[in-house]
Amino acid sequence: MKYIVGIIQPDRLDEVLKRLMDEEIHLVTVSSVVGRGRQKGIAEVYRSHKEQGSLLKKTKLEIAVNEAFVEKTVKAITEGARTGQIGDGKIFILDLQECIRIRTGERGGEAIG
Amino acid sequence: MMATGSRFILRSCTRRVGVLAWAGLPVFLAAGGAARAGEPGGQIAAVQPAINSGDTAWVLVSAALVMLMTPALAFFYGGLVRRKNMLSVLMQCLMILCLISLQWVVFGYSLSFGPGNSLIGGLNWAFLKGVGMTPNADYAATIPHQAFMIFQMMFAVITPALIIGAFAERMKFSALCVFTLLWATFVYDPVAHWLWGVGGFLRQWGVLDFAGGAVVHINAGMTALAASLVLGRRQGYPDGISPPHNLPFAVLGAGLLWFGWFGFNAGSALGCGSLATGAFVATHIAGATAGVVWALLDWTKHKKPTTLGMITGMIAGLAAVTPASGFVTPMGAICIGIGAGIIPWFAVTYVKALLGYDDSLDAFGVHGVGGIWGVIATGIFASKAVSPAGADGLLYGNPGLLWIQLKAAIITMAYSFVVGFVLLKVVDAFVKVRVGEHEERVGLDLTMHREAAYTVID
Numbered sequence: 001m002k003y004i005v006g007i008i009q010p011d012r013l014d015e016v017l018k019r020l021m022d023e024e025i026h027l028v029t030v031s032s033v034v035g036r037g038r039q040k041g042i043a044e045v046y047r048s049h050k051e052q053g054s055l056l057k058k059t060k061l062e063i064a065v066n067e068a069f070v071e072k073t074v075k076a077i078t079e080g081a082r083t084g085q086i087g088d089g090k091i092f093i094l095d096l097q098e099c100i101r102i103r104t105g106e107r108g109g110e111a112i113g
Numbered sequence: 114m115m116a117t118g119s120r121f122i123l124r125s126c127t128r129r130v131g132v133l134a135w136a137g138l139p140v141f142l143a144a145g146g147a148a149r150a151g152e153p154g155g156q157i158a159a160v161q162p163a164i165n166s167g168d169t170a171w172v173l174v175s176a177a178l179v180m181l182m183t184p185a186l187a188f189f190y191g192g193l194v195r196r197k198n199m200l201s202v203l204m205q206c207l208m209i210l211c212l213i214s215l216q217w218v219v220f221g222y223s224l225s226f227g228p229g230n231s232l233i234g235g236l237n238w239a240f241l242k243g244v245g246m247t248p249n250a251d252y253a254a255t256i257p258h259q260a261f262m263i264f265q266m267m268f269a270v271i272t273p274a275l276i277i278g279a280f281a282e283r284m285k286f287s288a289l290c291v292f293t294l295l296w297a298t299f300v301y302d303p304v305a306h307w308l309w310g311v312g313g314f315l316r317q318w319g320v321l322d323f324a325g326g327a328v329v330h331i332n333a334g335m336t337a338l339a340a341s342l343v344l345g346r347r348q349g350y351p352d353g354i355s356p357p358h359n360l361p362f363a364v365l366g367a368g369l370l371w372f373g374w375f376g377f378n379a380g381s382a383l384g385c386g387s388l389a390t391g392a393f394v395a396t397h398i399a400g401a402t403a404g405v406v407w408a409l410l411d412w413t414k415h416k417k418p419t420t421l422g423m424i425t426g427m428i429a430g431l432a433a434v435t436p437a438s439g440f441v442t443p444m445g446a447i448c449i450g451i452g453a454g455i456i457p458w459f460a461v462t463y464v465k466a467l468l469g470y471d472d473s474l475d476a477f478g479v480h481g482v483g484g485i486w487g488v489i490a491t492g493i494f495a496s497k498a499v500s501p502a503g504a505d506g507l508l509y510g511n512p513g514l515l516w517i518q519l520k521a522a523i524i525t526m527a528y529s530f531v532v533g534f535v536l537l538k539v540v541d542a543f544v545k546v547r548v549g550e551h552e553e554r555v556g557l558d559l560t561m562h563r564e565a566a567y568t569v570i571d
Contacts (some may be wrong), residue, residue: 045415045473046356047425048462054356 001096002070008089010080013059016080018066023072029062039087064099066109117185165255168384170258175380179267182373183210185275189366190278193474193475196555199566200280209274209293216297217266223447224302231314233303239249251311253383272301272329277477278533279337281342283553286548286561295536300491300529304332321495321503323382326487327525332480335526343537344547346471361419365426371400374431388500393439395446402447406454429457429479432488440503445494452490457482485522492518
């Protein structure tokens with residue numbers, strides 16, 4: 001089992017969700033986050049005072065999958081989120097120790113789907 | 114006959130210029146006195162001034178409009194602070210609203226407008242003794258005295274609230290309460306008396322301050338500058354301070370302030386007619402002009418016009434036209450608006466950065482500088498053609514008025530700065546005006562009020 005974290009441009013979310021659905025990946029958690037990378041921030045101006053360290057708005061996806069779905073997930077996120085511009089984001093893949101479905105108590109790969 | 118004439122004159126002008134209006138008395142008597150003397154009620158008015166329902170309605174509505182400006186200011190300022198300090202700003206505004214309302218009826222109104230000497234009113238009207246429904250012809254001959262009192266109360270309330278902008282996010286709440294009461298008593302009340310009270314020395318000089326350019330804006334602005342020096346910079350200022358947490362709130366506040374400003378300025382006509390209309394028009398035009406000018410300056414310097422810049426310009430324009438609103442033409446209002454867009458913009462952009470003081474929400478930069486410009490500009494653009502109760506300014510061939518206005522501005526600036534500074538130091542000696550480092554980091558909402566403005570979880 002893997003835990004996939006995707007940081008993408010907020011306006012690409014709908015496209016990524018659609019492609020995940022097409023790959024039959026239903027489990028996903030989405031949050032609004034701010035951060036920075038190579039793109040750096042855009043300096044905001046408030047009464048002529050420039051904010052130096054402003055962070056950019058991004059959307060974060062968290063997806064738990066069985067091994068067979070890892071590449072499909074990566075493909076859906078990459079293709080859905082890519083614009084070719086700097087700032088398209090990152091995907092991180094982590095090993096997932098355990099997954100438990102709260103309603104039934106099922107564990108492991110059974111619980112993910 | 115005389116008294117009938119005086120009633121007419123007083124109806125058509127403000128108490129701020131009531132002394133000057135007497136100069137027009139002979140002209141009036143020659144022109145229209147005979148006709149009016151025959152009117153029913155004319156002789157009765159000679160004995161007791163008559164209450165005019167239209168004037169009273171407008172002044173009462175105006176008082177309500179000006180009252181709304183303090184909650185409006187709360188949202189204007191509240192939107193500009195960080196999330197953790199939102200409630201503290203709202204609370205400071207509300208406490209000032211309640212506290213000064215009481216101070217005003219107990220002795221503040223009497224000190225400002227009651228019979229006294231050239232520097233301060235006395236205590237004859239303390240607890241509103243004798244301030245009833247009979248009009249006071251010295252101030253407003255056609256409305257109940259209490260209507261004038263409650264209208265003026267709202268000015269006394271919002272003026273100290275403006276100062277919050279300088280010490281936002283770091284003033285201890287108990288210190289704010291004590292300081293506000295002291296400031297209202299030792300700064301607002303005397304300065305209001307100088308310019309507006311019968312016998313006040315600046316009023317006797319013929320200084321024009323229609324609705325409070327000096328009494329409200331210079332007064333609050335200069336004490337704001339003193340406050341930013343006494344309290345010092347916020348931790349992390351300037352680069353470690355997060356941007357305004359809710360600009361839409363600031364826009365809402367600015368919009369309501371503009372709305373309330375019609376009561377502030379046009380209400381200061383203390384009647385409902387041509388003078389109120391002229392002030393209404395000038396107010397609107399100056400606010401609009403300064404908003405555009407500020408946006409253009411931002412556009413030029415920062416490549417983009419900013420929302421915060423636009424609303425800041427609007428407020429600066431409204432503040433600047435306040436002393437002039439009853440005395441200038443619409444074109445004069447445009448000129449005042451242009452100055453109010455440019456001068457405070459430079460103060461906020463360059464002067465603040467250069468000198469390094471942390472006037473957190475630019476109470477000095479916008480109200481102080483805007484007010485100074487407005488009081489001086491009144492000496493330039495005022496015209497007797499607009500209001501015979503006013504005076505001609507520099508543009509109309511009377512440089513003397515500009516000199517008088519300049520002197521009034523400087524005297525008010527010095528007094529508010531020095532006494533404001535001293536009062537803050539006195540309060541500091543007893544209760545410390547600034548919160549502790551930890552409290553400042555955590556935020557005043559939690560540490561001063563045990564509340565949070567926003568929940569994170571449903």
